[in-house]
Amino acid sequence: MIGFDNNAKQQLKSLVDKIDRLLEEKSHVEEALRETYAEAKAHGFDVKILKQVLKLRSVDPKELEEQDALIDLYRDILEV
Template structure:
């Protein structure tokens, strides 16, 4: 097995690498915090009486453009008809 190349801690590349890693770590912490916030919002909506599963579905649908939503709906209806679910 070949040894990994040594990194000179005083090199500019090592400083850049460290800066990238630290930025990634900060963003990851922010993402974790925002995910916790999102969880709290869903919990609050549920406590108010809203159906969280429906809310999640609507959020997912709103991320898609109109044409994509229409195509998915048409395919879903076609499959439901084929299965006698209409």
């Protein structure tokens, strides 16, 4: 078994405590997101589309423009 000095033990305990707190916060954030999506749905918004729009907001505008152009091209070719 690997031995740890007191400093390493304290660091490990501190890291585990921090991870526990972050996981708890993550759980609360995930629940808040579920509730917010449910609220959006209750107001008549399409949650699937809302999630897509949120994802698009994180894409570089130039990259998004290129993707849109390719989508238009492919749709024209496939007559979709």
